[in-house]
């Protein structure tokens with residue numbers, strides 16, 4: 136699953152883009168409220184506990200203090216469910232579509248998740264007593280942070296200069312009073328042209344080995360050929 140234990144002094148990460156990203160979040164909450172913020176009835180106590188942990192009156196207030204996206208997970212039938220969230224910078228998924236759903240359904244589109252990860256993740260969340268984090272990575276053909284949908288196939292192929300390495304540092308911690316979980320997603324990105332060569336070459340070797348279902352899942356049709364031609368010829 137790729138999780139490591141998290142030192143809580145390094146839980147949330149701010150950087151030079153903080154002011155701009157918080158302003159962007161404020162704008163998204165005003166203009167696209169129902170796309171970026173959602174809560175299911177019944178999870179008020181858990182959402183309030185998450186907000187209080189961050190010194191805010193509610194989850195939207197908390198989301199406007201940090202660059203992270205915030206998700207609250209509640210254990211109920213049929214499992215750990217995403218019952219509240221403020222997610223301004225999703226990487227091609229929709230909070231609305233996932234709200235109230237259990238982990239297995241949320242990860243429905245992820246190749247091999249059900250076979251290789253599903254049961255393990257559920258057990259892991261049941262037992263989580265110390266904070267953890269994990270990191271993923273994607274290649275995107277744009278630096279747009281707010282991406283609730285995959286780019287249309289008609290977008291055509293990207294130039295190598297347009298490619299971005301995008302990575303989420305995801306942290307999970309239990310909320311002690313309600314027993315719910317707070318999942319934070321900090322999206323970090325850099326243009327591929329500034330990423331060290333040895334790292335890009337390793338990413339390229341991984342991308343070359345992706346099975347077709349992963350190419351499709353990661354919407355790689357718009358950038359894969361251009362990327363491999365340049366970095367793994």
Ligand code: HEM
Nearest residue numbers: 136138206217227228233241242244245252256271272318
């Ligand atoms: C340690 C536990 C977890 C593991 C191992 C895991 C694993 C994964 C993997 C492998 C993917 C595919 C993209 C990628 O490579 O990252 C993914 C996507 C995703 N995960 Fe998780 N995940 C975990 C926890 C969570 C939690 C707690 C949430 C709660 C919101 C979540 C929400 C999502 C969503 C929304 C996607 C995108 C799904 C889509 O494309 O429709 N994950 N996860």
